[in-house]
Amino acid sequence: MLQAGLHNSRRASVRITEVSPRDGLQYEPEFVPTLRKISLINALSRTGVTEIEAGSFVSPAAVPQLADSDEVLRAIDRIPGVTYSALVPNERGLERARAAGVDKIAVFTAASDSFTRHNIKATVQESLVRFRPLVAAAKRDGMAVRAYLSTVVFCPYEGRVPPTQVRDVMDRLLDLAVDDISLGETVGRASPTDIRKLLDTVLPHVEPARLSLHFHDTYGMAIANALTAWWDYGITAFDASAGGLGGCPYAPGASGNVATEDLVFALKATGADMPVDERLVAVCAHQLGDAVRHPLNSRLSQLHHRDKPQPAWRE
């Protein structure tokens, strides 16, 4: 555990990458109309999140839910202080991202070959080779680069993934000079003990400020994991999805991405300084509600749309 510096990092502001417009809507069965996507992103831009994953430039045939990302990225308001990113799998995607004026591209790999084979038809090693020219070209054009590193504790096909295997892939991503790395706990069944083992293994190789942690709440441990990463390890960046949008691709209807409003509420309640207004985030998710046609997967949203009044006191 990196005890040194924890006190300071605990006081550093905690940043959120809001992933609902991409990672969220990609897994929603309903196509959300383009104008609703634009409104969602514009509203999210005013909640205090520092980065929004606004779209995806993968093949529209592969992910029809995000086939309109070019249009969305061109039409949104660009709020100063917010970084707008999009997923980019290849040169063709990079061209589209450049044309749409994204600030940052995101590339996607994982710590386990079975997962990358299923998702991007490549081994981990092959994905890293693909990234090399992409990352270099993006940087030449002044775009920042985020790398997703998924299956950091469990792989849905292989089971438990050793932390050293995650660290080795992370090392390769750092060699490519990506700006930040999002470590994804894809299956959502890791516990704080697993997160401690992971961070004990990777933190000696990377500055904590370059990491973002991406938790799924499938088994209800996402908040506990995030609080452990922040409180015990000084991790100050997390990915989250307004309203818990996105669900869990391995169990339809079950919880996937941790809900931004719940995560922000918990971090603030635990003492984190952060500029995000969780009530505004919950409103963004609620406004999208009828377009996704299912109840939102968020404690705060469940609580704030009830007929009985809340307790009278306020802190």
Place this chain on the structure above:
Amino acid sequence: MLQAGLHNSRRASVRITEVSPRDGLQYEPEFVPTLRKISLINALSRTGVTEIEAGSFVSPAAVPQLADSDEVLRAIDRIPGVTYSALVPNERGLERARAAGVDKIAVFTAASDSFTRHNIKATVQESLVRFRPLVAAAKRDGMAVRAYLSTVVFCPYEGRVPPTQVRDVMDRLLDLAVDDISLGETVGRASPTDIRKLLDTVLPHVEPARLSLHFHDTYGMAIANALTAWWDYGITAFDASAGGLGGCPYAPGASGNVATEDLVFALKATGADMPVDERLVAVCAHQLGDAVRHPLNSRLSQLHHRDKPQPAWRE
């Protein structure tokens, strides 16, 4: 923080008091038929929980949902190793509890006067005076006594409750020689930081083994709080409700009691040794499902009743 002894207490088995038959069903809008209650308790008896709060001997007019507790307590199977308790507010209730053969009575107070006034028409002080003869009589008859101490971080009417106020009421309960005390985070919005402050304040006055923590998941922090109490403070007893039964009396439809199956899953995943089978608990809740007529408030239950298969690997 009680660092000493943590290593050992972490290895001590973690115990669950299953509260769904009382604290759960009391807040369900539907009356659950007597035979369904008996089946629920009999099934819960075989999950590995060590204590089941099986009924309530308050006035049937006040809590019609549990008006059949006499019958339920008499009809259930008594499994060796499981303690069967019931809520008892007064002498009349104690008589009924004795006649029904309960092993243990539970008395109820809180750390804030507004809450006890609303719930038991008494100040905290008055409630403690009421308990004295009750506790003495129960002990004479060979029954154990649990005390509920609610609103240990927030009171729904007064807001934040100082930990010293909780400690003072707990001290009075210890004077009465109750066997164990359940500290209830009634509002469900406390964070791990709040739980640390509470435990730092109360643990110098009580052996951790006499405490049980009772978390509500209203804001999604129950699992994080329980893991903090176990991992950092060596607390080894928790109350929980199968399927998250009970909801939140302050916001209908929102989450109340933490779901036993989720809590057990999280504690085991974090490394706790405990004899409870969370899958059997989820089955108990699922079997009651149609009697309560709403989806269960539990991640595991959401996950296990889906059409898509689970990942193929098993640990």
